[in-house]
Amino acid sequence: MRDWAHSPVHCLAEAGTYMVTAGTYGKAPLFRSWKRLDFLCEELMAVAERYNWQLQAWAVFPNHYHFVALNELGGNSLRQLIRHLHSVTAREVNRWENTSGRKVWFEYWETLLTYERSFLARLSYVHRNPVHHGLVRVASRYPWCSAGWFERRADRSFFRTVMNFTGKGVKVPDEFAVAPDEVW
Secondary structure, eight states, X not given: OOOOTTSOOOOOOSOEEEEEEEEEGGGOOTTOSHHHHXXXXXXXXXXXXXXXXXXXXXXXXXXXXXXXXXXXXXXXXXXHHHHHHHHHHHHHHHHHTTOTTOOOEXXXXXXXXXXXXXXXXXXXXXXXXXXXXXXXXXXXXXXXXXXXXXXXXXXXXXXXXXXXXOOTTOOOOOOOOOOHHHHO
16 A cells, blocks of 8 residues: 555654644634634643643644643553644634634644754754744744743753754744734
8 A cells, every 4th residue: 555645644652752743724824813822822731731741842823833742651642632632722713713613723743852952953943933934033022932931941051052953954844824914
């Protein structure tokens, strides 16, 4: 049987640290207001906690999100986390727009991070993502991202180490153009 090119294979049985990216169907900016971004960010944090995932970095946008998280238990919990997050947020955004049953999320991609440099580069990438998308000049000023939290809470030497990575070599599906007027 040949590989199906439209859906990534998810190998999620291992415990560890993962980077996850997910996008809305058709790249539609369905979470395009402060209220909706607050909701998506809060749900991500609540669901991560429910499934015992420790968020290390996150960035939430009108049409996609990224996060880096650690789980020491393994099993199917990442798949369950994502399924739960997508189900709850899809139902709510469809309720807001009176579009019951509409497909909201398209797909997600995950990477198991097994090397320290890969982990550090992806932390930097996620923290800097609002700058990458041109939404802010300083990542810590974007309220739906962990950059401000990381800057305030991280050990200074660890913060400098992570932020010295540019994230330019990181291969992440991030073809999600976000217009500043979709957020502000």
